[in-house]
Amino acid sequence: MADQTGWLCKYLPGRSNDAVFYSNNGKKSRVRPVKITGGKSLVYRCRSLRVLRMAGQFRSYIWDPVLIVSQIALMQCIYYSSLGLWLGALDLMIHYSPSLDQIFNYEILGFSSVHGRASMMAFILNSLTCALGLLYFIRRGKQCLDFTVTVHMFHLFGCWIYISHLPSTFTWWLLNIVCIALMAVIGEYLCVRTELNEIPLNSAPKSNV
Structure with a gap:
């Protein structure tokens, strides 16, 4: 499954509360699903790439x-x-x-x-x-x-x-x-x-x- 921002989401068998997403550079992380659609397909909506990038850079501080x-x-x-x-x-x-x-x-x-x-x-x-x-x-x-x-x-x-x-x-x-x-x-x-x-x-x- 692919998010529109380029993050690939994958369901973890046996762990209904977790999903794995892969960024464009292949880095793997684990997130909680924020959206589950009905039927047999489980779709996890990953957070947008912009928000994830800001989470790592917004609090960054360079000594000046x-x-x-x-x-x-x-x-x-x-x-x-x-x-x-x-x-x-x-x-x-x-x-x-x-x-x-x-x-x-x-x-x-x-x-x-x-x-x-x-x-x-x-x-x-x-x-x-x-x-x-x-x-x-x-x-x-x-x-x-x-x-x-x-x-x-x-x-x-x-x-x-x-x-x-x-x-x-x-x-x-x-x-x-x-x-x-x-x-x-x-x-x-x-x-x-x-x-x-x-x-x-x-x-x-x-x-x-």
């Missing part, structure tokens, strides 16, 4: 240091650019003068002042923007957490250099943990959803006896 460094730099630019935009928009609403302290000084963040709450809200909204950055420039769900942690680690180093010591308030650490969780989870969800949409799945039978 230049690409990784470029993606890290791009995500860092997105992080600070979008954060600056969110801070500018919120500061305009509360009539507060923007400054670098809102980004790198942990003492600004807090619930006791209006500009402190606005700065925290900007960080939260920035996580959503950066999740879109993961979708469009990383596009791999398994790497979202890695890039998210990397971006926030560089932000920690930036705060350390700016104020000459590590942030020491619970509010700063809690805010950044929440931002990491939001950015990683939303980014991974969007990337995985896009990856699944790119895999063509055709459920219509395409087999000939």
Whole structure:
């Protein structure tokens, strides 16, 4: 039996749940039947050659240091650019003068002042923007957490250099943990959803006896 995509299917006697298919290069593999027609003839519809090829290549990954460094730099630019935009928009609403302290000084963040709450809200909204950055420039769900942690680690180093010591308030650490969780989870969800949409799945039978 031959599938329209070029895969040869063969019934295994005594094993009703299995079939063997042979590719064009003669490689043999075993699959479960997905379609059985009535009568004396048993026809197993093999998955399309395109899907089988994608299954082996879709998750393939080649180590490319230049690409990784470029993606890290791009995500860092997105992080600070979008954060600056969110801070500018919120500061305009509360009539507060923007400054670098809102980004790198942990003492600004807090619930006791209006500009402190606005700065925290900007960080939260920035996580959503950066999740879109993961979708469009990383596009791999398994790497979202890695890039998210990397971006926030560089932000920690930036705060350390700016104020000459590590942030020491619970509010700063809690805010950044929440931002990491939001950015990683939303980014991974969007990337995985896009990856699944790119895999063509055709459920219509395409087999000939």
